[in-house]
Amino acid sequence: MKKPLxxxxxxxxxxxxxxxxxxxxxxxxxxxxxxxxxxxxxxxGSGKTSLGYAMLRLLPANGRILQGSIIFDGIDLVxxxxxxxxxxxxxxxxxxxxxxxxxxxxxxxxxxxxVDAIRHHTGVTRSAARERxxxxxxxxxxxxxxxxxxxHEFSGGMKQRAMIALALSCGPDLVVADEPTTALDVVAxxxxxxxxxxxxxxxxxxxxxxxxxxxxxxxxxxxxAVMYAGEFVEYGPTEQLLxxxxxxxxxxxxxxxxxxxxxxxTLLSVPGSPPDLVRPPSGCRFHPRCPFAQxxxxxxxxxxxxxxxxxxxxxxxxxxxxxxxxxxxxVLEKVQ
Amino acid sequence: xxxxxxxxxxxxxxxxxxxxxxxxEGLRRARAVGVxxxxxxxxAQPFAVAGLVLLGFxxxxxxxxxxxxxxxxxxxxxxxxxxxxxxxxxxDPLGRDVLSQIIWGGRVSLAFAFGAAALSLAxxxxxxxxxxxxxxxxDDVFSRFLETFLxxxxxxxxxxxxxxxxSNLLFxxxxxxxxxxxQNAKIMRAQVLSIKKRGYVQAAIxxxxxxxxxxxxxxxxxGLAPVIANSxxxxxYAVLTEAGLSFLGxxxxxxxxxxxxxxxxxxxxxxxxxxxxxxxxxxxxxxLGLHLVGDGVTRVLNPRLSLGRx
Amino acid sequence: MRRYALRRVVQIVPVMLFIAVVNFLLIHxxxxxxxxxxxxxxxxxxxxxxxxxxxxxxxxxxxQLGTYLATLLQGDLGYSFAYRRPVVEVIVERLPATAxxxxxxxxxxxxxxxxxxxxxxxxxxxxIDNAVTAVSLSLYAVPIFWSGLLLILVFAVWLxxxxxxxxFSLTAPSExxxxxxxxxxxxxxxxxxxxxxxxxTYVRLTRASVIEIMREDFITTARAIxxxxxxxxxxxxxxxxxxxxxxxxxxxxSFVFAGALxxxxxxxxxxxxxxxxxxxxxxxxxxxxxxxxxxxxxxxxVGILTDxxxxxxxxxxxxx
Numbered sequence: 001m002k003k004p005l006x007x008x009x010x011x012x013x014x015x016x017x018x019x020x021x022x023x024x025x026x027x028x029x030x031x032x033x034x035x036x037x038x039x040x041x042x043x044x045g046s047g048k049t050s051l052g053y054a055m056l057r058l059l060p061a062n063g064r065i066l067q068g069s070i071i072f073d074g075i076d077l078v079x080x081x082x083x084x085x086x087x088x089x090x091x092x093x094x095x096x097x098x099x100x101x102x103x104x105x106x107x108x109x110x111x112x113x114x115v116d117a118i119r120h121h122t123g124v125t126r127s128a129a130r131e132r133x134x135x136x137x138x139x140x141x142x143x144x145x146x147x148x149x150x151x152h153e154f155s156g157g158m159k160q161r162a163m164i165a166l167a168l169s170c171g172p173d174l175v176v177a178d179e180p181t182t183a184l185d186v187v188a189x190x191x192x193x194x195x196x197x198x199x200x201x202x203x204x205x206x207x208x209x210x211x212x213x214x215x216x217x218x219x220x221x222x223x224x225a226v227m228y229a230g231e232f233v234e235y236g237p238t239e240q241l242l243x244x245x246x247x248x249x250x251x252x253x254x255x256x257x258x259x260x261x262x263x264x265x266t267l268l269s270v271p272g273s274p275p276d277l278v279r280p281p282s283g284c285r286f287h288p289r290c291p292f293a294q295x296x297x298x299x300x301x302x303x304x305x306x307x308x309x310x311x312x313x314x315x316x317x318x319x320x321x322x323x324x325x326x327x328x329x330x331v332l333e334k335v336q
Numbered sequence: 337x338x339x340x341x342x343x344x345x346x347x348x349x350x351x352x353x354x355x356x357x358x359x360x361e362g363l364r365r366a367r368a369v370g371v372x373x374x375x376x377x378x379x380a381q382p383f384a385v386a387g388l389v390l391l392g393f394x395x396x397x398x399x400x401x402x403x404x405x406x407x408x409x410x411x412x413x414x415x416x417x418x419x420x421x422x423x424x425x426x427x428d429p430l431g432r433d434v435l436s437q438i439i440w441g442g443r444v445s446l447a448f449a450f451g452a453a454a455l456s457l458a459x460x461x462x463x464x465x466x467x468x469x470x471x472x473x474x475d476d477v478f479s480r481f482l483e484t485f486l487x488x489x490x491x492x493x494x495x496x497x498x499x500x501x502x503s504n505l506l507f508x509x510x511x512x513x514x515x516x517x518x519q520n521a522k523i524m525r526a527q528v529l530s531i532k533k534r535g536y537v538q539a540a541i542x543x544x545x546x547x548x549x550x551x552x553x554x555x556x557x558x559g560l561a562p563v564i565a566n567s568x569x570x571x572x573y574a575v576l577t578e579a580g581l582s583f584l585g586x587x588x589x590x591x592x593x594x595x596x597x598x599x600x601x602x603x604x605x606x607x608x609x610x611x612x613x614x615x616x617x618x619x620x621x622x623x624l625g626l627h628l629v630g631d632g633v634t635r636v637l638n639p640r641l642s643l644g645r646x
Numbered sequence: 647m648r649r650y651a652l653r654r655v656v657q658i659v660p661v662m663l664f665i666a667v668v669n670f671l672l673i674h675x676x677x678x679x680x681x682x683x684x685x686x687x688x689x690x691x692x693x694x695x696x697x698x699x700x701x702x703x704x705x706x707x708x709x710q711l712g713t714y715l716a717t718l719l720q721g722d723l724g725y726s727f728a729y730r731r732p733v734v735e736v737i738v739e740r741l742p743a744t745a746x747x748x749x750x751x752x753x754x755x756x757x758x759x760x761x762x763x764x765x766x767x768x769x770x771x772x773x774i775d776n777a778v779t780a781v782s783l784s785l786y787a788v789p790i791f792w793s794g795l796l797l798i799l800v801f802a803v804w805l806x807x808x809x810x811x812x813x814f815s816l817t818a819p820s821e822x823x824x825x826x827x828x829x830x831x832x833x834x835x836x837x838x839x840x841x842x843x844x845x846x847t848y849v850r851l852t853r854a855s856v857i858e859i860m861r862e863d864f865i866t867t868a869r870a871i872x873x874x875x876x877x878x879x880x881x882x883x884x885x886x887x888x889x890x891x892x893x894x895x896x897x898x899x900s901f902v903f904a905g906a907l908x909x910x911x912x913x914x915x916x917x918x919x920x921x922x923x924x925x926x927x928x929x930x931x932x933x934x935x936x937x938x939x940x941x942x943x944x945x946x947x948v949g950i951l952t953d954x955x956x957x958x959x960x961x962x963x964x965x966x
Contacts, residue, residue, distance in 0.1 A: 086873070087872065089869075089872035095870050097863060103864055103866070106864070120872060150962070484664055487949060491904035495922065496934050500672045583908070584926055585927065602795060605799055615792075619787075619792065620792075623787035
């Protein structure tokens with residue numbers, strides 16, 4: 001068993017907000033190998049974006065990692081001092097931000113922003129850095145002439161690609177992509193996704209792809225984790241998880257995404273609203289919205305029950321629900 | 337199984353990087369909750385409350401002037417008396433009691449603050465909303481006019497008007513209101529431009545409701561917030577300008593105002609400094625109160641920081 | 647760029663037109679004889695009659711307006727009986743003194759204000775930041791004519807360090823370093839008053855701007871790239887946050903002129919502001935109208951310059 005590039009153990013991250021603290025990430029553990037792709041899906045408010053930021057220790061002023069470890073290539077990032085962290089940032093791991101619209105500095109040329117990043121981490125000359133920036137642009141499908149442009153002169157899709165180029169500029173081993181296509185129109189979305197997939201394969205990047213859209217994740221990620229209320233509730237190989245979900249939340253999520261390809265299914269949305277993260281529900285956090293919930297679900301938080309091929313689901317009744325098969329789906333449909 | 341709605345829709349639909357912080361922000365911001373929440377949030381800020389106290393103090397003193405002031409502000413006592421037990425703040429070159437003048441002077445300042453700002457608010461809101469809503473040529477022409485007006489140095493214009501047409505109190509209040517409304521109009525217009533695209537407005541238009549009711553019932557109430565915040569600044573401006581006018585000798589001679597006290601006392605800075613010190617403190621108190629309240633209002637309506645003048 | 651500048655300059659015309667019409671209306675709305683108003687108080691009857699003919703005040707109103715505008719276009723702002731000189735001359739004579747005060751007070755106010763505001767924002771939230779906010783809020787509430795009087799009280803009356811009014815002392819040398827120092831001594835207090843008047847605007851503006859910019863996404867990107875906090879703040883944030891200050895600096899000229907008016911009155915400083923005050927005392931309407939027109943024109947011109955500078959600094963602004 002190779003040593004994983006990234007080992008996250010029992011990560012807990014909270015935000016201090018006014019009255020209390022928001023339990024954004026509440027005990028997440030996973031491994032990521034070099035060149036492996038992992039998706040993190042969930043609704044708004046599940047904590048998936050916070051998880052992405054926590055990976056790079058890019059926390060806002062009121063965020064705190066309370067416990068856990070993030071071991072990147074043997075180094076635990078959690079206790080690391082800022083100066084050491086800065087040396088690692090972008091060079092070893094980078095991020096593709098959700099808001100390409102506003103993630104680039106409006107008063108600097110796009111090319112210069114990439115060149116600056118490159119020169120910050122390597123000592124190369126300006127022209128060498130510019131050459132590399134040009135190569136990166138070509139890699140993401142942008143013309144070199146655009147290097148001299150300002151962010152406001154780029155379209156949404158172009159900006160996103162520039163962000164990808166920026167993320168790759170220092171040759172990181174790990175890239176966290178935070179909803180990189182959410183703000184784009186459908187056509188641009190497809191293009192950018194294909195680009196990302198191609199780059200990931202070419203450069204053998206390890207990738208954590210965060211999204212609320214399972215179909216997007218399905219395109220790129222080999223494994224996927226489903227996140228709810230700060231925890232991973234299910235994890236497994238994407239293909240199998242999509243066809244054979246083992247957690248009620250995953251089941252409901254899958255049915256709420258219209259797929260142009262598949263047969264016309266009943267569109268279910270997940271009833272209820274996202275949980276209060278300041279005072280999360282007791283026991284299994286999904287129990288208030290779960291049609292299969294029993295007393296034990298209210299009292300005891302379920303541990304991971306192995307499902308298939310290294311996957312698991314946090315549910316007391318995952319096997320029972322699966323055994324019910326079609327009936328389970330009907331129950332879900334009736335809840336509407 | 338139904339779940340009680342714990343988090344507002346705004347919180348659930350967060351598009352920001354950080355859904356959680358946004359969720360909490362959304363909770364706090366929930367403007368739809370109304371006046372009571374506004375007041376509660378306003379009163380939670382110590383500085384805003386302090387401002388309210390200062391304002392209340394000045395207002396109370398002005399309202400109860402006939403009862404509180406020890407002398408008639410126009411009565412002539414021995415001139416240039418130092419502060420003493422008979423005249424707590426001394427007397428001015430004509431012998432008028434300074435303390436009484438200050439107490440009565442508050443009325444003029446408040447009259448300007450409320451009068452001019454109210455007029456500016458009323459005219460500005462309507463004049464900003466209608467062209468903004470109608471769009472087209474009307475809006476183009478109007479915006480030109482607004483920009484023109486906003487460039488002109490207001491103090492100079494007011495001085496010119498008052499010098500030529502008289503310094504009657506009511507007249508000057510109206511003049512001031514009429515020079516201040518373009519600022520409100522500009523803010524309101526900006527608001528209207530985005531409000532008219534909102535769902536409920538579009539729905540009303542589709543339903544065939546005519547423009548005027550839409551403007552007054554839907555558009556204006558939703559755009560008032562920044563205008564109201566700006567109004568406190570305008571009140572401060574009105575007080576300051578009135579004081580400046582009186583200081584220059586353009587005040588209404590039939591009333592007492594703080595600026596007039598300073599006007600009378602400026603030649604006697606050497607011999608009678610007390611005449612000059614106290615009116616300024618009074619102006620400062622009122623202005624500070626207005627600014628603090630204005631800041632507090634802005635902070636409630638917009639969690640971000642409030643800006644200053646202009 | 648040139649076309650944009652030209653267009654803006656052309657836009658001055660309707661504004662000046664508007665002001666001229668306002669002037670005209672006011673003269674005619676004023677109680678009494680417009681010719682007497684135009685002549686100013688204390689003018690002899692022959693002068694008033696001559697004015698009536700000159701301005702065609704016995705002709706129909708629209709024709710009068712035309713005549714008035716024509717004279718304005720020729721640069722004739724009227725004749726001041728009180729000064730016995732053309733208004734233009736008097737204004738031009740007084741302009742440098744005001745310009746001196748304005749530059750001497752605004753440049754430090756802008757520089758120090760933005761530095762202080764940025765510093766305060768960097769340490770937000772903290773006691774230092776609260777202190778800066780409290781002080782600038784207090785300064786906002788200080789009427790400038792009052793602070794002027796207080797400065798006189800403290801520095802001229804009690805401490806006797808600086809003169810209370812005027813621009814020169816009669817006993818001082820009339821050229822060279824001696825004169826320069828003399829003017830500087832007289833300038834100190836009024837400049838300070840104007841400085842304190844303008845300072846809080848820039849402090850609060852920069853502070854708010856920096857705080858807001860620091861929340862922007864591109865700041866997170868900069869941090870993610872691994873730049874130090876100093877680089878993030880000075881290079882990435884400030885470059886964006888200082889832009890509004892440019893706009894405000896341009897817009898605030900009319901406020902500065904208002905402040906200058908009051909300051910020059912308090913300190914007897916012989917500038918355009920004090921000229922306005924003297925015009926009020928003497929009811930010299932041509933002077934009042936003339937100063938009003940000139941200050942408006944100056945505000946407009948500075949506004950255009952500021953816009954051009956801003957357009958050069960912010961790449962998002964195109965010249966369309």
